[in-house]
Amino acid sequence: MSQDIKNDENLWEVPNAVPLIKVQGVTKRFGSFTAVDNVDLNIYKGELFSLLGGSGCGKTTLLRMLAGFETPTSGTITIDGVDMTDVPPYERPINMMFQSYALFPHMTVESNVAYGLKRDGVEKSEIARRVDEMLAMVELSSFMKRKPHQLSGGQRQRVALARALIKRPKVLLLDEPLGALDKRLRTQTQFELMNIQDKLGVTFVVVTHDQEEAMTLSTRIAVMDEGSFVQIGTPTEIYEFPETRYVAKFIGSANMFNGRVTQDGADHIEISVNDLDTKFYIDHGASVRLNAEIWIAVRPEKIIISKTPPEKPGPNQLKGTIHDIGYLGNMSTYRVEMSNGMIVDVTAPNQTRYRSAKHDLDWDDQVYLSWAPSSAVVLQK
Amino acid sequence: MQRKRSTFLFSVMCFGMAFLYIPILLLIVYSFNYSKLVPVWGGFSVRWYGVLFESEAVWAALMLSLKIAVMNATFATMFGTLAGLALVRFGRFRGRLLFSGMISAPLVMPEVITGLSLLLLFITLNQLIGWPSERGITTITIAHITFSMAYVAVIIQARLAGTDQSLEDAASDLGAKPFRVMTDITLPILAPGMVAGWLLAFTLSLDDLVIASFVSGPGANTLPMLIYSRVRLGLRPDINALATIMILTIGICVVIAGWLMLRKQRQRDQDMQLAAIETLDREF
Numbered sequence: 001m002s003q004d005i006k007n008d009e010n011l012w013e014v015p016n017a018v019p020l021i022k023v024q025g026v027t028k029r030f031g032s033f034t035a036v037d038n039v040d041l042n043i044y045k046g047e048l049f050s051l052l053g054g055s056g057c058g059k060t061t062l063l064r065m066l067a068g069f070e071t072p073t074s075g076t077i078t079i080d081g082v083d084m085t086d087v088p089p090y091e092r093p094i095n096m097m098f099q100s101y102a103l104f105p106h107m108t109v110e111s112n113v114a115y116g117l118k119r120d121g122v123e124k125s126e127i128a129r130r131v132d133e134m135l136a137m138v139e140l141s142s143f144m145k146r147k148p149h150q151l152s153g154g155q156r157q158r159v160a161l162a163r164a165l166i167k168r169p170k171v172l173l174l175d176e177p178l179g180a181l182d183k184r185l186r187t188q189t190q191f192e193l194m195n196i197q198d199k200l201g202v203t204f205v206v207v208t209h210d211q212e213e214a215m216t217l218s219t220r221i222a223v224m225d226e227g228s229f230v231q232i233g234t235p236t237e238i239y240e241f242p243e244t245r246y247v248a249k250f251i252g253s254a255n256m257f258n259g260r261v262t263q264d265g266a267d268h269i270e271i272s273v274n275d276l277d278t279k280f281y282i283d284h285g286a287s288v289r290l291n292a293e294i295w296i297a298v299r300p301e302k303i304i305i306s307k308t309p310p311e312k313p314g315p316n317q318l319k320g321t322i323h324d325i326g327y328l329g330n331m332s333t334y335r336v337e338m339s340n341g342m343i344v345d346v347t348a349p350n351q352t353r354y355r356s357a358k359h360d361l362d363w364d365d366q367v368y369l370s371w372a373p374s375s376a377v378v379l380q381k
Numbered sequence: 382m383q384r385k386r387s388t389f390l391f392s393v394m395c396f397g398m399a400f401l402y403i404p405i406l407l408l409i410v411y412s413f414n415y416s417k418l419v420p421v422w423g424g425f426s427v428r429w430y431g432v433l434f435e436s437e438a439v440w441a442a443l444m445l446s447l448k449i450a451v452m453n454a455t456f457a458t459m460f461g462t463l464a465g466l467a468l469v470r471f472g473r474f475r476g477r478l479l480f481s482g483m484i485s486a487p488l489v490m491p492e493v494i495t496g497l498s499l500l501l502l503f504i505t506l507n508q509l510i511g512w513p514s515e516r517g518i519t520t521i522t523i524a525h526i527t528f529s530m531a532y533v534a535v536i537i538q539a540r541l542a543g544t545d546q547s548l549e550d551a552a553s554d555l556g557a558k559p560f561r562v563m564t565d566i567t568l569p570i571l572a573p574g575m576v577a578g579w580l581l582a583f584t585l586s587l588d589d590l591v592i593a594s595f596v597s598g599p600g601a602n603t604l605p606m607l608i609y610s611r612v613r614l615g616l617r618p619d620i621n622a623l624a625t626i627m628i629l630t631i632g633i634c635v636v637i638a639g640w641l642m643l644r645k646q647r648q649r650d651q652d653m654q655l656a657a658i659e660t661l662d663r664e665f
């Protein structure tokens with residue numbers, strides 16, 4: 001039993017665990033245009049699952065199919081063991097929070113939140129009790145009698161959340177829930193969302209544009225491109241082990257190198273990069289073939305930048321001149337130009353405060369870059 | 382330069398206004414003229430209003446016009462709303478373009494043509510199935526509905542296009558079956574548009590002369606028909622009084638509708654400001 005609870009956290013790693021949402025081979029076409037292309041997905045109970053991807057890649061379409069507003073062209077959607085593919089939205093144990101909040105403008109906050117229970121024919125006193133409880137949770141008790149247009153953006157968003165949660169759905173779908181909020185309110189709300197999710201144990205599926213938001217919120221992230229998944233994994237997996245160039249570029253930033261495998265060992269590989277006079281040494285094996293052309297990525301914060309040359313020459317070292325410096329307050333981004341004209345981005349924390357214009361690294365300085373053998377990642381395409 | 386231009390614009394505006402409103406003003410003034418000869422001022426009096434209401438023909442025409450206007454407005458609002466809904470909400474169905482073209486055709490169709498073709502229709506129907514046995518209130522109402530519903534449909538379409546489809550999705554998501562979505566969400570949102578459509582259809586019907594003349598039969602005279610037939614024999618002061626009453630009725634309708642809408646808008650703005658100020662207060 002205790003074993004179960006411990007495993008609750010990472011159900012997707014448990015073999016034979018039964019997913020709450022099972023999407024199998026789902027395709028959605030609008031005319032001749034394929035918006036979602038043969039997608040498979042398992043989402044487990046208690047997850048906060050994010051769908052991340054560029055504009056128009058099919059995130060909303062997938063969410064709308066889960067909610068029942070669109071019917072898949074082919075494939076099946078199972079929720080909690082029941083085939084939901086052809087079940088209309090009003091009979092699904094799922095609720096959705098809309099990007100525009102979609103609060104009913106002619107109803108008070110109270111009636112908005114109560115609407116779902118009223119349609120289910122719940123008893124009046126019970127409705128009142130649950131609405132009170134829910135509004136207390138989102139701290140809007142004193143706004144009960146207001147109309148939506150009498151609320152601020154953040155308050156509206158909380159009403160929408162309360163309305164979507166009141167029926168205690170098994171799954172809550174959120175389409176860019178924080179899109180309309182400013183940065184500060186966003187961060188605050190992110191933590192509120194996580195708290196609420198913890199408290200109610202509802203499974204969240206969140207669509208977002210914002211990779212930072214996805215990283216903070218999610219148990220797992222699915223990165224989408226042109227209607228299909230490119231990679232699904234925990235935030236750490238996605239960030240540290242991106243599988244493709246698209247993922248590496250989309251989540252955070254990455255320096256990408258194109259090279260040829262010169263050594264392929266069980267525990268290391270060595271790559272020579274086209275017209276850079278350095279070897280890349282990676283201390284973990286990868287499924288590559290000798291002499292194959294491959295791509296590798298190194299994150300800017302994994303690179304050490306210094307004006308003093310390394311003690312002895314070796315792999316994973318580069319030399320260049322600082323082309324540009326971006327000061328971000330807590331850290332700086334250095335754009336370093338290599339001998340072949342390639343630009344490598346490096347970020348470093350600003351550990352000392354600049355006392356004068358004369359500080360360690362400056363424009364046009366010659367600098368040496370290096371990184372640990374474990375830092376570079378081999379990409380599949 | 383700027384100054385000169387604004388004086389110019391101002392005088393153009395004054396001229397335009399004068400052109401529009403002086404005739405109406407004259408009409409109102411002359412309705413209070415004691416003299417029987419319209420263009421000769423004989424002192425202030427309300428005697429023509431008295432004369433007017435003693436005339437049975439005027440009462441009958443007024444009642445007929447009001448009955449037709451109310452029935453027309455009600456049915457046109459119903460059908461126009463349905464047509465607008467079909468056009469905006471049911472996505473792309475077969476023949477949608479044709480349907481939307483056909484809906485808006487009456488807006489640009491010359492009234493003479495509409496009137497003539499409807500008359501033809503009624504006559505043909507009468508020969509084929511014996512209905513309508515006589516032309517009058519029913520035929521005029523039907524004729525008015527056919528063109529008023531086009532105006533209503535346009536208003537509803539505009540209102541629907543401006544509202545968020547996800548409101549209806551949200552209701553459905555929260556457990557409302559399609560019919561409930563309609564009654565709980567769509568219709569309340571459309572209500573202001575429907576009121577506006579009703580008022581518009583009402584006034585359209587009240588002042589239609591051409592189409593009514595075509596499809597009316599013996600004995601059924603609407604108010605505009607009565608006015609027209611009497612004025613053909615020369616200007617008459619009691620008709621001025623009647624026209625003044627019509628102007629006032631319609632004017633009051635429009636002012637009330639406008640005031641209602643404006644007040645709502647203003648209140649909304651105030652509420653928004655209030656909410657914004659409160660949030661600021663809470664944050665600092």
Ligand SMILES: Nc1ncnc2c1ncn2[C@@H]1O[C@H](COP(=O)(O)OP(=O)(O)OP(=O)(O)O)[C@@H](O)[C@H]1O
Pocket residue numbers: 030033035053054055056057058059060061062209
């Ligand atoms: N009803 C529809 N008819 C035709 N095409 C549609 C329809 N809905 C979506 N599409 C198309 O499907 C694609 C995916 O749309 P979707 O809304 O899922 O994108 P998204 O990933 O949510 O993008 P965004 O991040 O901009 O919201 C888009 O190219 C869009 O034009």
Ligand SMILES: [Mg+2]
Pocket residue numbers: 059060061
């Ligand atoms: Mg979207």
